[in-house]
Amino acid sequence: MRIDNDSKLDFDDVLIRPKRSEAPSRSAVDLDRHFTFLNSRATWSGIPIIASNMDTVGTIAMADALGPQIMTSLHKYYSEPELVDFFGQADRRTFTFLTLGIKDDDLDRLRQVTQKTTIQYVCVDAANGYTKSFVDWVKRIRDAFESVTIMAGNVATPEMVQELLISGAADIVKIGIGPGSVCMTRVMTGVGYPQLSAIIECADAAHGLKGHVCADGGCRTPGDVVKAFAAGADFVMLGGLLAGHDECEGQWVEEDGQRTGMQFYGMSSKTAMERYAGGARDYRACEGKEIVVPYKGSVKETIREITGGIRSACAYVGASQLRDLSRCTTFVLCNRTHNTVFEA
Numbered sequence: 654m655r656i657d658n659d660s661k662l663d664f665d666d667v668l669i670r671p672k673r674s675e676a677p678s679r680s681a682v683d684l685d686r687h688f689t690f691l692n693s694r695a696t697w698s699g700i701p702i703i704a705s706n707m708d709t710v711g712t713i714a715m716a717d718a719l720g721p722q723i724m725t726s727l728h729k730y731y732s733e734p735e736l737v738d739f740f741g742q743a744d745r746r747t748f749t750f751l752t753l754g755i756k757d758d759d760l761d762r763l764r765q766v767t768q769k770t771t772i773q774y775v776c777v778d779a780a781n782g783y784t785k786s787f788v789d790w791v792k793r794i795r796d797a798f799e800s801v802t803i804m805a806g807n808v809a810t811p812e813m814v815q816e817l818l819i820s821g822a823a824d825i826v827k828i829g830i831g832p833g834s835v836c837m838t839r840v841m842t843g844v845g846y847p848q849l850s851a852i853i854e855c856a857d858a859a860h861g862l863k864g865h866v867c868a869d870g871g872c873r874t875p876g877d878v879v880k881a882f883a884a885g886a887d888f889v890m891l892g893g894l895l896a897g898h899d900e901c902e903g904q905w906v907e908e909d910g911q912r913t914g915m916q917f918y919g920m921s922s923k924t925a926m927e928r929y930a931g932g933a934r935d936y937r938a939c940e941g942k943e944i945v946v947p948y949k950g951s952v953k954e955t956i957r958e959i960t961g962g963i964r965s966a967c968a969y970v971g972a973s974q975l976r977d978l979s980r981c982t983t984f985v986l987c988n989r990t991h992n993t994v995f996e997a
């Protein structure tokens with residue numbers, strides 16, 4: 654056993670220090686990023702937010718509402734005909750990930766869909782991206798689909814980011830072990846990594862190789878999304894912040910015929926396991942929980958708030974484009990045990 658004595662930080666442990674600058678007006682801040690991916694060599698432009706592939710949030714209605722500027726990772730429970738129909742229409746494949754798990758059936762389904770239509774983005778999703786078999790699995794997908802852009806995860810430490818980019822030939826690595834709003838991994842297993850530090854360390858490792866990272870989980874406010882970008886995330890994936898909208902699929906809570914809330918649960922929760930895997934397994938703890946989130950109306954309004962927060966943050970630190978936010982950021986440590994500043 655050993656102890657890592659370095660302090661590691663979560664979103665709540667920091668704030669971003671405002672800076673005197675030729676601050677651009679908020680409306681002039683450019684939120685679009687332009688990426689060329691490491692292994693697929695494909696290019697992408699847009700606002701780098703991704704709706705999570707959770708079954709309540711990663712829906713076709715969400716993809717249609719957020720695209721083409723913002724991406725959605727569709728949940729993996731859509732049938733092959735539904736996917737063929739969806740990706741067969743106009744540009745929808747340019748802003749949507751097809752999600753795969755780690756079963757042969759998932760790869761068969763991808764093969765079948767790609768025989769009938771073009772898929773540009775796949776998200777290879779496992780609760781634990783640390784196994785050799787996961788890296789081999791990502792490489793198998795790369796070998797079968799050379800020009801597809803692959804996002805794979807989740808991991809939270811730099812050596813595994815490098816492994817997935819190099820040995821797995823992924824393009825984007827998804828970062829987050831335990832920070833999610835309906836995640837119980839930290840409680841049930843004691844395993845995890847504070848998300849702000851995970852992003853800082855993993856982004857540094859990925860950028861050194863010209864790869865990209867997607868910060869996944871733990872953003873409860875627009876300010877957290879800003880902090881994730883400021884820490885170096887290329888993309889930020891959102892679950893809970895996008896739950897409870899008209900574009901979600903799920904069980905609504907109603908009072909007097911009016912929607913007041915929505916059931917939102919982790920994909921490893923008992924609810925999800927009962928729905929998709931015939932119940933919880935004896936050998937596995939449920940690493941997700943179920944909560945009710947308030948009904949929030951159209952997702953477009955929430956996206957306006959999030960993008961408004963990012964624009965304003967950029968203006969506070971003198972970044973005229975989102976691309977410059979990390980470079981312009983000084984985080985202030987504000988937890989009770991620290992009172993210092995450091996450059997991201």
Ligand code: 5GP
Nearest residue numbers: 705833834836870871892893919920921941
């Ligand atoms: P949020 O934005 O809600 O904080 O986090 C969303 C992320 O939480 C998802 O994209 C996914 O990576 C993660 N997640 C979803 N369901 C579960 C679960 O049941 N257990 C764990 N450990 N993580 C989950």
